[in-house]
């Protein structure tokens with residue numbers, strides 16, 4: 001049975017929501033995958049009288065397209081959309097049957113008005129968490145606009161095709177045969193990439209906000225919700241809503257939620273923010289801040305500017321990358337940046353930590369209690385960490401320290417299997433077999449855009465007091481972009497809430 005009893009029960013409830021008939025055009029061969037696909041399609045047809053099936057020959061076999069009767073939508077699944085893609089199949093059935101996609105009307109209008117032919121192809125794996133976001137967004141475009149088609153391709157079923165297109169990570173999207181992008185992309189991001197983003201004129205003449213939050217991560221979401229709950233005019237302007245959690249695999253330390261996935265956490269953040277009267281301006285980068293007489297003005301990359309009676313800066317940080325081959329390719333497949341978060345996933349395995357400063361040595365000590373063995377690689381001739389940390393590190397039986405080690409490559413197949421470095425003393429190339437690489441060469445705050453407008457420390461972090469206030473009246477800051485030494489989701493959210501309440505207090509007093 002291709003669908004287990006639980007899945008069938010859930011599916012039955014969804015299929016009841018179908019509003020019109022759907023025609024599945026199926027291209028099947030005599031291989032095992034085709035047989036499984038036929039089983040799935042037949043099962044769907046038995047479960048709902050609204051689903052009709054017709055055999056045909058499509059560009060790829062096995063595959064099937066999901067159509068209105070008498071009108072092709074352009075949505076095709078090549079391979080079997082089970083695993084994380086099962087939701088994409090269910091949504092495609094509902095939307096093709098006539099149920100409106102749950103998207104902002106503004107995005108729906110942009111999708112309908114897109115001009116020109118757009119043929120998208122997305123390579124996925126059924127265990128990828130980010131893939132369904134892209135597949136579902138492109139399917140929505142196909143449902144809404146007759147000039148757009150989208151084919152999801154399971155790379156495991158179409159291995160040769162994936163290899164010949166050099167697919168090393170999923171999701172990877174092609175548009176009209178040319179590479180379009182990779183990684184998680186929302187409908188809004190795809191539309192912006194297609195040139196359909198709102199221009200500066202949409203931001204002109206916006207009334208000043210009581211609290212204007214710059215950034216879209218956990219700190220920003222929390223600041224905006226706390227501000228909006230006071231009933232004051234609140235706006236969020238963010239380069240990419242969700243922040244670092246978009247790139248996080250598993251989250252196990254957000255207290256009260258035992259385990260969740262980064263993309264799901266980011267989607268929940270957005271949903272919670274949208275529950276309030278908050279003006280969310282996503283995909284907009286702030287490029288400057290100026291304190292004027294009555295307002296703080298935030299300049300945007302698109303040329304517009306926004307005004308806030310108070311401003312919360314929460315532009316977060318990014319991990320400093322080592323910049324060697326394999327680092328991007330194996331990110332979340334053995335390359336990790338957060339030992340508190342991802343360490344437990346490497347229990348009993350051999351790992352390395354790149355970086356011998358305080359964060360690297362702390363990470364190594366932390367990891368040594370979980371993993372089988374840790375190799376610390378430091379570029380210079382000695383570790384830079386505090387001596388107390390170094391003593392603790394050297395006392396551990398399962399840690400090797402390599403100094404004068406210049407990492408040159410992280411190797412692997414599906415996941416990391418090793419690390420290559422140059423021993424700078426002997427000038428020889430060395431290779432270590434291991435399953436995890438923790439890059440610990442520091443965090444870079446996203447604060448360059450502020451220049452000298454707000455006080456920052458030597459690391460570029462915004463200096464705040466215990467109210468989250470900066471040196472500029474009315475300007476507050478929260479989360480990873482500040483000089484708070486602890487960078488975690490729960491801490492960012494706490495400081496976001498704190499700054500919003502203090503910004504409210506500031507507004508009352510002024």
Ligand SMILES: Cc1cc2nc3c(=O)[nH]c(=O)nc-3n(C[C@H](O)[C@H](O)[C@H](O)COP(=O)(O)OP(=O)(O)OC[C@H]3O[C@@H](n4cnc5c(N)ncnc54)[C@H](O)[C@@H]3O)c2cc1C
Nearest residue numbers: 215216217218219239240243244286316341479480488489
């Ligand atoms: C791989 C990884 C795994 C992690 N795992 C965990 C974990 O398991 N548990 C945990 O507690 N923490 C974890 N962390 C740390 C956690 O994600 C951060 O502490 C948290 O996201 C910080 O939130 P923030 O809102 O301060 O900043 P961010 O999440 O960095 O968000 C910053 C926001 O500001 C926006 N922005 C940046 N510059 C601009 C600009 N100029 N204009 C407009 N917007 C801008 C960004 O697009 C983003 O929306 C992890 C981090 C990483 C990278």
